[in-house]
Amino acid sequence: GENVEQHPSTLSVQEGDSAVIKCTYSDSASNYFPWYKQELGKRPQLIIDIRSNVGEKKDQRIAVTLNKTAKHFSLHITETQPEDSAVYFCAASSGNRDDKIIFGKGTRLHILP
Amino acid sequence: GAVVSQHPSRVICKSGTSVKIECRSLDFQATTMFWYRQFPKQSLMLMATSNEGSKATYEQGVEKDKFLINHASLTLSTLTVTSAHPEDSSFYICSAPKGGEEKLFFGSGTQLSVL
Secondary structure: OOOEEEEOOEEEEEOOOOEEEEEEEOOOOOOEEEEEEEOOOOOOEEEEEEEOOOOEEEEOOEEEEEEOOOOEEEEEEOOOOHHHOEEEEEEEEOOOOOOOOEEOOOEEEEEEO | OOOEEEEOOEEEEOOOOOEEEEEEEOOOOOOEEEEEEEOOOOOOEEEEEEEOOOOOEEOOOOOOOOEEEEEEEOOEEEEEEOOOOHHHOEEEEEEEEOOOOOOEEEOOOEEEEEO
16 A cells, blocks of 8 residues: 655744655555645645646645655745644545545644744 | 534543544535544544445554444544543544545544543
């Protein structure tokens, strides 16, 4: 089955700087890669996703890159703000509606004042 | 976005009792729902896939007799933790994909504490 590895587990970044979180996956059949943000005690919220026919996607301060050959994808947050502090999860799935999504272990992002 | 409602948000129970958690898709039909478990500061671990009109599919290591799943309708799935023990204390969260989308919409989660 699919295995998703995520690094780092914890990341501290000065406010205004960029943060990068990296993930690798094992199943070459995976073609859908969402990123979720979870604040303490709350539900995960989808912040951006990418499909394998696209190498990069950007939404304001957030961007995701995908290297399908190497089976890794990354989340980039620029101009970080205090409200970016949260746990971020990468995930992978086949992209079919009813197929399960497997999550990485999460990265706790701290934005330092 | 789609709305997934989950109840209760928090439950405290005595060891040996059973607890039922409901997950409803409010504005779309969900033939499939996913149940995850999350320990403090850890990831979302998929427990099972709930299928409307058929048996749930459990992940390896998850006891199907302990975690009963019923997908009674296209908008409701329930997870019952039977004979709960302190080690079952965790954050349980459901999710469902909407329509033709592969995106998951999550319920608000249930914090279960077993005394």
